[in-house]
Amino acid sequence: MYRVLIVDDEPMILKGLTVFLRQSGVDIASIRPASNGEEALAAITEELPDFVFTDIRMPVMDGLALCARIAEMNAPIQTVVISGYGDFTYAQTCISYGVKEYLLKPISKRDLQDTLRKLVQRAESAKSASSYLSMAKVDEWMQEMEQAVYYLNQERAEELLQIWEHEMASYHLLDAQRIEMLEEFHALLAKKLKARDVNIMLQPLQMERGMPFPAAYRQFADGIRQTLHYLQKRRKGKLKDPIEEVKKYIEHNLGSEISLEEAAELLGLHPNYFSVMFKQMTGETFVQYRTKRRMEHAKRMLGEERYRITDISYAVGYADHSNFTKTFKKYEGISPSEYRQKLGI
Known part of the structure; x- marks a missing residue:
């Protein structure tokens, strides 16, 4: 299915082209309008179109300037210029920007259908060639990277990272599309490594909107x-069990408000990575485990009459006594004072 962007400052032209395109018989996923070049660029940033139909004369940014900007993107967008001016100079300029077709107003349904047929043929040819090559290369790269990581071949892993960075940079795609591909590769590689050893986990990617591809790739490689x-470190026996280390840290700091981020920093791990690993190894989230240990400690203290309940509340990290009572009741089914009564205190 193809995505189409129509750029024209005349509402009737936008409406007419939309109707023609809907009736063309081509499998179209979406048709979006824009009234000038600036609006069109914003729309392209949000979602890359396959075909752009643009007028020449428009306010703010005209069609020629838009074609020049699209050419700079080096993205797989086929551009069709529509104009009421049969000036050969326009056609020459359009060709220099990689414009595929040049149509004169008024546009007939037949002319539009002929143009669409050419666009679709080019798109299908490019798609079949690139998808075959990319899938073959992805599969080969994945297998080699999985082997390099599992057998600790650091030199080969670095070579593969360089190879794939250059490969992805060569695709005629926007950064957002490259990053989307990168996220898919990350998920696939993580799955392959986990099949080898359940304890092998890649650091989760933290992709931000508008992030440039080089920054995203550095995160992937790191x-x-x-x-x-x-x-x-683990295979040489030099690595302490990170979960046991955190458990000890929690036990020694039950009176402090220890956050997941603080615990992750203690181990030198990314918070998301640590969170997933902790849940996988303990069956509980970090917060659930911390709360459970606090309540267990509170129960021990409640068994000794010398401690006031308010003091116990502070000792297990609750400055708000009512919050402690609420949490204890949720955990134990009864309030701290009721728990003491059951113990005969």
Whole structure:
């Protein structure tokens, strides 16, 4: 299915082209309008179109300037210029910007259908060639990277990271599309490594909106390097069990408001990575485990008459006594004072 962007400052032209396109018989996913070049660029940033139909004369940013900007993107967008001016100079300029077709107003339904047929043929040819090559290369790269990580071949892993960065940069895509591909590769590689060893986990990606591809790729590569480092230390017996270390830290700091981020920083791990690992190894979230240990400690203190309930509340990290009572009742089914009564205190 194809995505189409129509750029024209005349509402009747936008409406007419939309109707023609809907009736063309081509499998169209979406048709979006824009009244000038600036609006069109914003729309392209949100979602990359397959075909752009643009007028020449428009306010704010005209069609030629838009074609120039699209050409700079080096993205797989086929542009069709529609104009009421049969000036050969326009056609020459359009060709220099990689414009595929040039149509004169008024546009007939037949002319539009002929143009669409050419656009679709080009798109299908490019799609079949690129998808075949990319899938073959992805599969080969994945297999090699999985082997390099599992067998701690750091030199080969670095080579593969360089190879794939250059490969992805060569695709005629926007950064947002490259990052989307990168996220898919990350998920696939993580799945392959986990099948080898359940304890091998890649650091989760934290992709932000508008992030440039080089920054995203550095994060992807650093995650793989971190996994290699973790495996190397673990296999040489130099790595302390991170979960046990955190459990000890929680036990010694029950009166403090320890956050997941603080615990992750203690181990030098990304918070998301640590959170997933903690849940996988304990069956509980970090907060659930911390609360459970606090309540267990509170029960021990409640068994000794010398402690006031308010003091116990502070001792297990609750400055708000009512919050402590509420949490204890949720955990134990009765309030702290009722718990003491059951103990005969």
